[in-house]
Amino acid sequence: MSVDLTVVVPAYNEERRLGPTLAALRDHLDLTYRGAWELIVVDDGSTDRTAEIAAEAAADDPRVQLVRGGRNRGKGHALRLGVLASYGRRVLVTDADLAAPIEELDHLDKALTDGNAAAIGSRARPGATIGAHQHRLRELLGRTGNFLIRTVAVPGIRDTQCGFKLFDGDRAREAFAASRLHGWGIDVEILQYFRRAGWPVAEVPVRWSHQEGSKVRPLDYVKVLAELTLLKARAVRRADVLIPLLFLALSLTLFSGRWVSPAHRYFPDSMQDQNQWEWFFAVTADNVRHLNNPLFTTLQNVPDGVNLMANTVMLGLSVPLAPVTWLLGPAVALNVAMTGGLAATALTWYRLIRRRLVPHRGAAATGALLAAFAPPMVSHANAHPNFIVLFMIPLIVERALRLCEGTRVVRDGVVLGLFTTYQIFLGEEPLLLAALGMLLFALAYAAVRRDVAREVWRPLARGLAIALAVTIPLVAFPLYWQFFGPQSYKSVLHGDNAGNSPLAFLSFAERSLAGSDATADHLAMNPTEENAFFGWPLAALAFAIVVRLWERTVVKALAFTVVGAALLSLGPKFRIPLTETVLPGPWAALSDLPLFESVIESRVAMVCAPALGMLLALALARLLSAPRRAHRYAGLAAVAVALLPIVPAPLRAVDRTDVPPFIAQGTWRTYLGDGETLVPVPVPDPGNAEGLHWQTTADLDFRIPGGYFNGPWGPDRIGIYGPTPTNTSNLLAHVRSTGRVPQITSAWREAVRKDLTFWNAGVVVLAPQENDTELRRTVDALIGRHGKWVGGVWIWDLRQGS
Template sequence: MRAPSRAPHVAAVTAYIVLGLVVMGEFLGDAGGRVSAHLPPDHTWFEWLLAHGAHVLAHGGNPLFSTTQNAPYGVNLMANTSVLGVTIPLSPLTLAFGPAVTYVVWMVAACAGTATTTYWVLQRYVVGSRAAAFAGGALAGFAPGVVHHANGQPNFVSNFLLPLIVAAVFRLGADGRWRRGGVFLGLLVTWQLFINEELLLVTALACGVGAVFSCRRLAPGFLRGLGVAAVVAGALCAYPLWFQFCGPQSFAGMPAFTTWGEDPLTYLTFPRDTLAGGPQSEAVQGRIEQNSWFGWPLTLLLAVLVAALWRRSVPARVAGGVAVLFAVLSLGPVLRLGGIRTGRGPLAVLPEGVPILDLMMPSRLTYAVTGAAVLLVALGWDRLRPARLLIPLALLPLLPTPLPAMPERPAPTFITGGEWRHYVHPGGTLVPVPLPSNWLGRETLGWSAQALQEFTVPEGYFLGPDPEGKGHMGTQHASRTNQLITDIYRTHAAPALSETDRAAIRADITRWHGEAIVMRDEPANQPLRDLISQVYGPSMTVSDVWLWRP
């Protein structure tokens, strides 16, 4: 008996890789010299995280915490988006080619990998048609919300484990091997925890709701397997989760996130980075996360598929129920219609500060809607002949276009050539100007990434505790130095410093253990040079930077 041909599978994966290359097309000619034009700070942050993974592999240390940013306090990476489940495996590539090249490889692989695992699950367990599985996989890997987050947030693109987790949950104990199934599920959950906790939570909620809608019997094998998975994941994740919520630089809740719900009209709007979308999309709905943005053809088709498959398919009923429930919940506590606040949303009934939920952006619950849409598309293609024409017509407008990119300057030769080592010793800090922060200094944080975090920098771009212990962007120890630097960017001139200001800058540098203050040698930085020179005297010119020794 002839073995089944693998050619269709190879063709499917190849097509997904090609689509991934299209998405990152603007980066392919010069991966090290381009950065996202839509979310450059987040792009740089994830390159910095890739450098963290490489730094841990090369030097050891606690991967859950970094002391190379926000000196001398550090950054709790479990309380941020550490993505250790990707950055550690990719660290050999980062060490060989640098974080910028690795970032582009990661994004292509994340899109194609998510599509591939979805295709594998669908054709193995759900549908008989490989074409149906291919269509579902394409939507999973290149859904509007996924492509939107490819503009600098690869943690919401790296969803390759989620289809495997869903399949493992719904098959748990079905073959009698509940121990093996439970261990496998526990390991998948643990890995996903180190990629994106938010989507792990959304997936868990969706699986629970799906089990209710499917009226799944709680068979002994299922419950035993679930218990095994809980023990395995609990044992492996207990310390990282403790560290996230109770470790140094941890925080409770992100109040700024919890009101960010989905606008119902976005389901009818074409997303920006697609054939049918463009800048006009954001002109209508504003610059918000495009997590749904299915466009009216796909939204209408999904409603038709639910109605047509309702009686003949339990999975379709489950998908329809999950889609409706999570679409409603994703509206959040504040209802907006067309960008205008119109009243209280469904989550307004929840009290403020609900643990775990107070870290989640409600709009991202639409990822469960996307998962339901993937299942409906695959089932519709497999079981409804007319859908084989309608589905391509609905998906064609959503084909991704290359994401916008802009040039990225390389770090100064002083950094890349290692000259900084003559001025900063172990335990000391390199103070780049402008300082890394959530408003300025993205480029100087990139210096740390390009140097693979071989030196420490103060302040930075991260989530940390404010004085009340709530999460916010940046350090809670606001420095006078950064305030003065920010003022220069507003006024384009250095102020005449008082003795109080000079003392405050010296105190900041001392608190940071600063051994060298460095800025790029260029005319645009002259006001910044004048500022620092009022405190530490004239600068030295070293290679292509101005430098002061405090």
């Protein structure tokens, strides 16, 4: 005879309660349950009369069975034995204490009738009633443990541990057969199985009352977390370990030239940016150590200072890495940030692609590699960690996609707001470009699938509003300081020709296997701004992928994103290659808008990298499942041919210029009084920022005029790179670049005296460099006496007078 319902009761040392519990179950099922039922008691190695009581009940009623579990192994083991011994079309598991009375079965039964695969009795859902409470401390500990469990393991289910659950029988037997846990964690393990299988689970409010003698103790929640952690560790596949290690190995290889001796190696293609970024990490660590304002400093650009929030100091990394900076120096901290950040970026792209596009690990990993290690990213890896440490961007994309599902809008909106806040402290321009890319994708997807757009726009809009409500209060003051604080500026001047040439997309970057500086230099602003350069083979492959998979909406949207970002990156106007024809570009509509006016438009092409990575992952997943082996091999060969030319070579590194003993050995301290500044020759600027390296070597114990930063210029406070030029800085920079000593007049001497007084200069320092003889003669003439050779430099002690 078929069985409609099986009730499974795990029991350990329950002689006091088991008899009345079995009687209550039998009476209720006989009176109210119309179908055939069976009752299975699983004895989990009890040392009292539990097994005898169950055996007596089984002798009285053939519908009652006793299953012996041998020695005591835990509730999970007992439940597994009972469910696997069941035959019911539906299976109810209930604790022997009947904290949730059997009368609540009707509510769970209705939930399964409505189409759910399982119904969980819940004490936490609205409508639940709780009779006798536990001790307050015990209840608090239990709630805390349950919160941790549901947050970590089964988000969205409020009460995972209530022992009153009804399952579809066949699915329950499948899930319990696959289970591995012996203890209390089996509740979560089974729910996770149902969720992975896509089987709907309902959480039903029930009546519940604490029963004296409960076997669940508050510390058991800790055991559940431990069991789930161990289960997670066992479930990790080799590929899940090897793929992150692959990302890290590639990142280490890329930066290997600077890891050999971080403090003594320099990327020449970074120009002066490495000095700047190490200084940013050093000054942030110094501000943290001394509890100074992390948004401002006067260590550079004396006396006006530098608005650090208006410069990309990456507080989201430089602050947590402050201990590394203190212990190992800013060069190591920067290496950790860039190497680890790039690998983490690849990992989060991999995670997004696997969850949303293709389950195949190899296809997803290849797409993630293109997203994170594409030529534009490798170019920025020379100098711009804010454009390669993008691990938050895929997380933001994933959270926005969750908002579209509309299941947990408030929670996802809050998380999106927190993610966005953190990304602002990693880099605002990458966030702006990511938002632009997401907008291009959304517009294309909505145009193709208007039914989906109509369904998702409300939860998406609501979630975005919640995200803004979370973000704005958290970033209001830092952004106010950035745009209106001391040394703030309006926009950054970066020239009128900052867009990509169309030829750049078909060419190869300098550090790509098929590239060279000869092919890249005339198509990019500098080696750190090779923002396109995907190469013609990859462009051809992408076109073929789009044509082959055009029926998929996501492919259409990704293709639109690539083309749209590429066109925007051409700038306000661009020249058609091999002609003199100049056409207006779509960027002209955005170039004068707030925020966009400071963007180097060629960087918009970086949006293409993750979109191309996703297209590649989709194509590889299709290829790897192709039924014909010849098609698979031909497709994989085409992918290899397209990717091989853009495989990146390790970044070039050279020995760093030694810091003069005058600085490194602290001799400078003899020549500076309180508040006085050290003036390097020439005055530091974006073209010569070695003075910043001097400062970091000296633990930022002296201040300098000039420097390398973004700051205001002129009455309109237009943003420029470096300090506002002065007579002294202009003159010394001219001598260094030309090697010619001008005629020094009394007017020049007076102008330089005013600058030195404005800077409160204590000593002027000239290190050996190009045209240093001419520089020394110029400074001699300006100050009115000869310099003195001390500690490997020429110095002019200004305290001696003119």
